[in-house]
Amino acid sequence: MRxxxxxxxxxxxxxxxxxxxxPGAQEVMAVLKEHGHDLYIWSATGLLHCxxxxxxxxxxxxVTACFDKDPACGLTPDIxxxxxxYLVEKYSGVCVAAYRRPDPEDRxxxxxxxxxxxxxxLKSRS
Ligand SMILES: [Mg+2]
Numbered sequence: 020m021r022x023x024x025x026x027x028x029x030x031x032x033x034x035x036x037x038x039x040x041x042p043g044a045q046e047v048m049a050v051l052k053e054h055g056h057d058l059y060i061w062s063a064t065g066l067l068h069c070x071x072x073x074x075x076x077x078x079x080x081x082v083t084a085c086f087d088k089d090p091a092c093g094l095t096p097d098i099x100x101x102x103x104x105y106l107v108e109k110y111s112g113v114c115v116a117a118y119r120r121p122d123p124e125d126r127x128x129x130x131x132x133x134x135x136x137x138x139x140x141l142k143s144r145s
Contacts, residue, residue: 022051022131023096023110025088025103026062026072028117030128039121040076043128048081050132059094061086100131 024030032039048058058081060069069085072078086092098112107114113134115127 020097021057021059021094023059023061023086023099023112024048025099025101025106026060026069027064028102028119029100029115030060030118031072032118032121038072038075039118040072041118041128042123042125045076045078045081047128047131048078051135052081054135057083059084059086059096061088061092063088100128 027033030041030044032041051058060073060078060082062068062085066085066087073082073085084094086094096110096112099106099110100113100115101107102115102117104114113131115130118125118127
């Protein structure tokens with residue numbers, strides 16, 4: 020599946036020049052990649068913002084490409100991970116609570132693994 024991750028308040032909390040990657044980002048991406056999914060990062064803040072995030076946190080091994088958040092980016096997501104419920108309704112996926120302060124206890128991103136597991140289970144039963 021093509022899984023698209025949002026940046027601001029999904030993978031990242033930023034305040035000025037201080038950036039905080041959400042806990043589990045690398046770990047969850049590694050698991051998804053290992054399961055054969057293609058991972059993309061997109062942001063309404065723009066392509067450069069996504070590329071900076073990827074470089075800063077060494078996400079290159081997991082991320083296939085970055086995009087400006089635009090329906091015309093040329094690829095249709097199978098699912099998205101986003102803090103914006105409106106977009107999750109539109110594309111389907113996992114709506115995570117907005118990451119608005121550094122919180123080492125945050126486990127929101129791990130929910131995507133649970134959701135995919137539940138979907139696989141449903142598929143194998145039908
Ligand atoms: Mg966001």
